Amino acid sequence: MESRRPRRTREKLLLGPGPSPVEGRVLRALAEPTLGHLDGDFVALMDETQELLRKTFQTSNALTVTMPGTGSAGMEAACVNVIERGDTVIIGDQGVFGQRMQDVAERCGATVIKVSAPFGKTLPEETLFEAIDSHPEAKLVGLVQAETSTGVLQNLDAIAAKVHEAGMLLLVDAVTSLGGMEVPVDRLGLDIVYSGSQKCLGCPPGLAPLTLSGQAVEVVRSRKTKVQSWYLDLTMIMRYWEQERFYHHTAPVNMLYAFNEALRIVDEEGLESRWARHRRNAEALWAGLEAMGLTLPVAKEDRLPSLTCLALPEGIDDGRLRRELMERHAIEVGSGLGEFRGRVIRVGLMGSGSTANNVLLFLSALAATLRRMGHPVDVASALERAEERLDGD
Numbered sequence: 001m002e003s004r005r006p007r008r009t010r011e012k013l014l015l016g017p018g019p020s021p022v023e024g025r026v027l028r029a030l031a032e033p034t035l036g037h038l039d040g041d042f043v044a045l046m047d048e049t050q051e052l053l054r055k056t057f058q059t060s061n062a063l064t065v066t067m068p069g070t071g072s073a074g075m076e077a078a079c080v081n082v083i084e085r086g087d088t089v090i091i092g093d094q095g096v097f098g099q100r101m102q103d104v105a106e107r108c109g110a111t112v113i114k115v116s117a118p119f120g121k122t123l124p125e126e127t128l129f130e131a132i133d134s135h136p137e138a139k140l141v142g143l144v145q146a147e148t149s150t151g152v153l154q155n156l157d158a159i160a161a162k163v164h165e166a167g168m169l170l171l172v173d174a175v176t177s178l179g180g181m182e183v184p185v186d187r188l189g190l191d192i193v194y195s196g197s198q199k200c201l202g203c204p205p206g207l208a209p210l211t212l213s214g215q216a217v218e219v220v221r222s223r224k225t226k227v228q229s230w231y232l233d234l235t236m237i238m239r240y241w242e243q244e245r246f247y248h249h250t251a252p253v254n255m256l257y258a259f260n261e262a263l264r265i266v267d268e269e270g271l272e273s274r275w276a277r278h279r280r281n282a283e284a285l286w287a288g289l290e291a292m293g294l295t296l297p298v299a300k301e302d303r304l305p306s307l308t309c310l311a312l313p314e315g316i317d318d319g320r321l322r323r324e325l326m327e328r329h330a331i332e333v334g335s336g337l338g339e340f341r342g343r344v345i346r347v348g349l350m351g352s353g354s355t356a357n358n359v360l361l362f363l364s365a366l367a368a369t370l371r372r373m374g375h376p377v378d379v380a381s382a383l384e385r386a387e388e389r390l391d392g393d
Contacts, residue, residue, distance in 0.1 A: 016334035019198035020350035029261040037251040052263035059185035064211040071175035074194030074208030077232040085109030091142040096149035119339040140169035146177035149337040151309040160188035180306040202351030203262035278305040288386035292377035329365040
């Protein structure tokens with residue numbers, strides 16, 4: 001029998017919408033000895049992971065766990081546990097992932113009141129408030145804080161106050177924000193918040209952090225019908241994460257090792273320092289791109305510090321641009337989604353990938369690629385402007 005050659009995976013710089021680069025100590029944690037999911041040592045690691053995750057979410061919520069699966073599993077878990085057939089829910093979309101939340105809610109049997117904004121724009125608060133006033137029977141309002149398809153950041157302060165004044169729950173997608181900017185769970189009383197391990201938290205994909213307020217937990221406990229998903233049923237999963245350690249599914253043990261290590265890194269850096277690093281590097285990237293004469297379709301005050309959409313110059317094919325960045329520079333960026341498909345590329349600076357060096361490296365590689373494609377840009381000015389931002393000018 002012919003033996004297979006050893007795998008040799010080429011190292012690449014992940015500057016797309018996720019996954020983000022993973023530090024060596026996180027990867028090494030994956031290789032620690034596998035334990036049983038009820039082993040005392042593993043249970044102790046679960047307890048520490050919960051405490052670190054609460055700090056990252058800035059919450060004291062008892063029900064703060066990781067769900068098996070990516071951020072989409074977090075979205076589904078949030079919806080299937082809180083929504084019952086016949087409920088009315090209000091869900092905003094300013095991109096693909098808001099639309100996905102609407103789809104998931106409809107699959108739960110909810111009547112979905114849709115509030116939309118054009119791609120690249122935030123949801124108008126007045127339109128959302130009108131929907132809340134017109135549908136006082138609604139159980140919850142669902143929003144995407146960090147829209148991964150557009151790089152739009154939705155401010156939640158006024159919205160949270162309005163939602164709670166109306167007696168509704170607030171469900172928030174923080175997949176591309178947790179660990180890279182403030183996700184004010186307790187400050188704003190966000191009731192259900194989910195994220196993903198593979199973005200600003202710097203862990204491989206495979207886990208979905210999730211936290212529920214006491215009020216949201218009571219909604220789950222008082223359901224009239226069973227949760228439609230057995231695998232994502234929090235009424236059972238919470239018993240595994242609590243002292244009872246009730247068996248529900250075999251936990252992804254080694255992924256939790258890695259996630260624990262990633263959260264340790266977040267804790268060591270400090271949340272505010274980490275947020276500042278993401279913001280500083282994003283602003284340097286924006287300054288460099290604009291110095292090249294390129295267009296950023298999202299207004300500066302609405303941009304995510306973790307993900308930037310760059311409009312393609314006329315005549316530049318996004319498939320060729322991304323392919324050349326990969327083949328010549330080993331840099332991955334993302335294509336556009338939805339209405340932005342073929343019109344933008346998405347550049348992520350997340351977790352350990354958000355560095356000054358990566359900003360300058362990407363700007364240089366992008367300039368060289370555009371020049372080869374017949375669209376010369378001033379790379380010297382771009383690097384100068386980026387470095388000014390990095391130096392705090």
